[in-house]
Amino acid sequence: MTAYTIMKAGQYEDDMIPKLAMHAFRHAFNKACSVATVVYTKDLRLVQRDTNGHESMIQDLSHAYIAADHVPKVLKRHKKEAVV
Numbered sequence: 001m002t003a004y005t006i007m008k009a010g011q012y013e014d015d016m017i018p019k020l021a022m023h024a025f026r027h028a029f030n031k032a033c034s035v036a037t038v039v040y041t042k043d044l045r046l047v048q049r050d051t052n053g054h055e056s057m058i059q060d061l062s063h064a065y066i067a068a069d070h071v072p073k074v075l076k077r078h079k080k081e082a083v084v
Contacts, residue, residue: 032038038049044062049055 029038029040033049033053034051037051039058040047040049041061042055044060044065045057046059046061047055048058
């Protein structure tokens with residue numbers, strides 16, 4: 001038998017989730033940078049950061065990005081009609 005708890009969150013907790021996620025990611029990124037070499041994108045470039053903090057550009061990725069205006073909107077939310 002599996003036991004689980006249903007947790008109800010208020011509006012404040014729901015609003016804090018994105019902020020806490022960004023904080024957790026930033027902390028994990030800084031921890032990873034202090035332990036190993038990390039490769040990530042920054043300013044449309046592929047960047048490699050060493051454990052000593054030295055950053056070197058690996059590749060320019062500006063050709064891989066497209067403007068969001070040209071992307072078709074696939075997901076559309078439809079209004080639900082109440083059945084009487």
